[in-house]
Amino acid sequence: MNRNKRRDLLVLLNNEHRSKEAIDHEVEWLHEVLYHVEELENFCKAHELIDLNRYKVYTQSGRVKKAVMRKDFKAFEFISNKN
Known part of the structure; x- marks a missing residue:
């Protein structure tokens, strides 16, 4: 996966006996999860727009x-x- 290799991640492991391949696999998995979470469509589904000028809350992803x-x-x- 080469979608976003410029991301800085700090991964804290409680098991110091993991192999380098296991750690690399874990970091790749984190990249995969974060890529899908950070997509604009998913972001808009998980957030809402609060407009205090009109006293309305918009949950439509298009408006967000x-x-x-x-x-x-x-x-x-x-x-x-x-x-």
Whole structure:
């Protein structure tokens, strides 16, 4: 997987007897998981837009995507995680 090799990860292991191949496999797995989590579509599904100007909460991923991609931020609009 060569999607994002520029990522810095700090991996803390409680077992110092792991082989180099096992550690490399674990880091590749973390890259795979983080790649899917960080995709814009998945991000927009897990977040909502809170607009205090209109006193509304938008959960539609299209509306959240527009707010995230906007270059100039509007005052009193917040992106919040649904968890």
